[in-house]
Amino acid sequence: MRTAYSVEKVRAAERDLMARLPDGALMQRAAAGLAVACADLLGRVYGSRVVLLVGSGDNGGDALYAGARLARRGAGVRAVLLTPERAHQGGLAALRAAGGRVSADPRADIGRADLVVDGIVGIGGKGGLRPEAAELAEAARARTVLAVDLPSGVNADTGEVDGTAVRADATVTFGAYKPGLLIDPAREYVGALRLVDIGLDLPDEADVTALQHADVAALLPVPAADSDKYRRGVVGVVAGSARYPGAAVLSVSGALRGGAGAVRYVGPGGDAVIAAHPETLVHAGPPSKAGRVQAWVIGPGLGDNEAAMADVLASDVPVLVDADGLRYLDPARLRARTAPTLLTPHAGEAAALLGAAREEVESARLHAVRELASRYGATVLLKGSSTLIADPEGAAVRVNPTGTGWLATAGSGDVLSGLAGSLLATGLAPLDAASAGAYLHGLAARRAAEKAVPLTACDVAAALPGTWHSLAD
Ligand SMILES: NC(=O)C1=CN([C@@H]2O[C@H](COP(=O)(O)OP(=O)(O)OC[C@H]3O[C@@H](n4cnc5c(N)ncnc54)[C@H](OP(=O)(O)O)[C@@H]3O)[C@@H](O)[C@H]2O)[C@@H](O)CC1
Ligand SMILES: Nc1ncnc2c1ncn2[C@@H]1O[C@H](COP(=O)(O)OP(=O)(O)O)[C@@H](O)[C@H]1O
Numbered sequence: 087m088r089t090a091y092s093v094e095k096v097r098a099a100e101r102d103l104m105a106r107l108p109d110g111a112l113m114q115r116a117a118a119g120l121a122v123a124c125a126d127l128l129g130r131v132y133g134s135r136v137v138l139l140v141g142s143g144d145n146g147g148d149a150l151y152a153g154a155r156l157a158r159r160g161a162g163v164r165a166v167l168l169t170p171e172r173a174h175q176g177g178l179a180a181l182r183a184a185g186g187r188v189s190a191d192p193r194a195d196i197g198r199a200d201l202v203v204d205g206i207v208g209i210g211g212k213g214g215l216r217p218e219a220a221e222l223a224e225a226a227r228a229r230t231v232l233a234v235d236l237p238s239g240v241n242a243d244t245g246e247v248d249g250t251a252v253r254a255d256a257t258v259t260f261g262a263y264k265p266g267l268l269i270d271p272a273r274e275y276v277g278a279l280r281l282v283d284i285g286l287d288l289p290d291e292a293d294v295t296a297l298q299h300a301d302v303a304a305l306l307p308v309p310a311a312d313s314d315k316y317r318r319g320v321v322g323v324v325a326g327s328a329r330y331p332g333a334a335v336l337s338v339s340g341a342l343r344g345g346a347g348a349v350r351y352v353g354p355g356g357d358a359v360i361a362a363h364p365e366t367l368v369h370a371g372p373p374s375k376a377g378r379v380q381a382w383v384i385g386p387g388l389g390d391n392e393a394a395m396a397d398v399l400a401s402d403v404p405v406l407v408d409a410d411g412l413r414y415l416d417p418a419r420l421r422a423r424t425a426p427t428l429l430t431p432h433a434g435e436a437a438a439l440l441g442a443a444r445e446e447v448e449s450a451r452l453h454a455v456r457e458l459a460s461r462y463g464a465t466v467l468l469k470g471s472s473t474l475i476a477d478p479e480g481a482a483v484r485v486n487p488t489g490t491g492w493l494a495t496a497g498s499g500d501v502l503s504g505l506a507g508s509l510l511a512t513g514l515a516p517l518d519a520a521s522a523g524a525y526l527h528g529l530a531a532r533r534a535a536e537k538a539v540p541l542t543a544c545d546v547a548a549a550l551p552g553t554w555h556s557l558a559d
C-alpha cells in the first residue's frame with residue numbers, strides 16, 4: 087500500500103527526528119537523494135548545465151546542496167535566487183565552494199539548461215505562486231524540470247493548483263508521499279514520482295492511500311472447493327431503459343466479471359442483456375420480487391425510475407448507486423439504511439449532489455469526495471482521471487493508481503458499476519469493493535490499450551478476466 091501524509095504529519099515527524107540528529111543532517115539526506123535523481127535524469131553529469139531555482143526556504147536549501155554535489159561532479163551549476171538576501175546561507179556557501187555560481191542572467195541560463203531544479207517552494211508554500219516565482223515556472227516550461235519535494239505552486243495536502251505551477255518531468259519527494267502528489271490536478275504537474283527515505287517515523291494512519299497489486303490480489307475473492315453460485319454472492323443490476331438499453335448490457339458485463347456467482351438483471355432491457363450475456367438471470371418486475379441478492383447496482387441508463395430506487399434502497403443489502411440513480415438521493419434516507427451504500431458519481435454528478443459547479447469539484451477532488459461521503463453517510467467513489475474513494479467514517483481516502491485517458495469513453499463507467507457491485511456481493515466492504523473495482527477497471531483498460539486503441543467500454547469489460555488472472559498469479 088502506498089501511503090501519503092499531510093504536511094502537518096510530515097512536519098511533526100520531521101521535528102521528532104531532527105531533535106535526535108545533528109543540525110542539517112536531514113537536509114543532507116534530502117540533497118543526496120536529490121542529486122542522485124538529477125544525475126539519473128541528466129545521464130551524464132560532467133559538462134552538463136544545471137539551473138537551480140531557489141526560493142528563500144529549506145526547499146531552496148535542498149536545491150543548493152544538491153547543486154553543490156553536481157558541481158563537484160563537473161556540472162556547470164547556476165543558481166537563480168528569488169530573494170538573494172534570504173537564500174539558504176549554508177547551501178549557497180556549499181554551492182560556491184564547489185564551483186557553482188549565482189546566475190547573472192536567469193532567462194538565458196534557463197534557456198540553455200539541460201536540467202532545471204525547482205527549489206522555489208516546498209511544503210512551506212502558501213497560496214498560488216507569487217508573480218516573480220510564477221515567471222520562473224513559466225520560463226522553465228520548455229526545459230527538463232526536476233521538482234524538489236513537490237512542484238512549486240501545487241498544494242501538497244489537497245492536490246489543488248491555484249494559478250501557475252511548475253510542470254515537472256520528475257519530482258523527488260522526501261520522507262513521505264504528500265496527498266497532493268497523487269491527486270489531480272496537481273498529479274499532472276508531478277511527472278515521474280520518486281520517494282527518498284530520510285528516516286521519518288510516520289504514524290500508522292495515513293491521510294491518503296493507494297492500493298498496489300498485492301493489496302488488490304489479497305482482496306479478490308476465490309471460490310472455495312465447496313462453493314456454489316449462491317455462496318459466491320448474487321448481484322442484482324437495475325439498469326437500462328428504452329432510451330439507454332446499452333447501459334444495462336454494459337453494467338451486466340462488468341458484474342459478470344466481478345466475482346459474484348450469479349447476476350440478476352432487473353429492468354426493461356432483458357432481451358438485449360440475454361442476447362449479449364445468456365448466463366444472466368433476468369426479471370421484468372420490481373427489484374424486490376426478483377429473488378435474493380447480496381448486493382444491488384442501480385442507476386446506469388435507468389432514466390426516471392424513482393420507484394425502482396425506493397425499492398432497492400429499502401433492501402437490507404449493500405447498494406451501489408450510479409448515474410441516473412444519483413438523482414434521487416436523500417441523505418436522511420441513506421443514513422436510515424441498515425446496510426451500506428456506495429455512490430459512484432463522476433464530477434458532474436458529484437457537483438449536482440453537492441450543489442456546486444463541476445469545476446469546483448474537479449479543482450478540489452479530495453475535498454469533494456470527503457464532503458460527499460460525510461454528507462450522504464455513504465462510501466463515495468468519485469470517478470475521473472484520479473479516481474478517489476472516501477468512506478463516511480473518515481478513514482484515509484483511497485486514490486486509484488491505475489487507469490488511462492482511453493477510459494474516457496461512453497459506457498466505461500457502466501462497466502465499473504457492475505464490477506464494483508459484483509465485488510460488493512462477494513462480501514467485500516464498500517471501500518474495498520470500490521477500490522479493488524477501480525483498480526481492476528483501470529488496469530484492464532491499460533492492458534487493453536497496449537493492444538489496440540481507441541478503447542470501447544466493451545473492450546474494457548473483455549479485458550477484465552485476463553487482468554484478474556494477472557493479479558491473482
Ligand atoms: N519535511 C522534512 O522532513 C524535510 C524538509 N526538507 C525541505 O524543506 C522544505 C520545507 O522548507 P520550509 O519550511 O523552509 O518551506 P519552503 O517549502 O522552502 O517554503 C517557504 C518559503 O517559500 C516562500 N513562499 C511561500 N509561499 C510562497 C508562494 N506562494 N510563492 C512564492 N514563495 C512562497 C516563503 O516566503 P515568505 O512567506 O517567507 O516570504 C518561504 O521563503 C521541504 O519542502 C523540503 O524541501 C528537507 O530539507 C529535509 C527534510
Ligand atoms: N481522463 C481520464 N483518465 C482516466 N480515467 C478516466 C478519465 N476520464 C474518465 N475516466 C474513467 O472512465 C470512467 C467513465 O465513467 P463515466 O463518467 O460514468 O462514463 P459513462 O457514464 O459514459 O459510463 C470512470 O471510471 C472514470 O474514472
Ligand SMILES: [K+]
Nearest residue numbers: 204207234238
Ligand atoms: K519545489
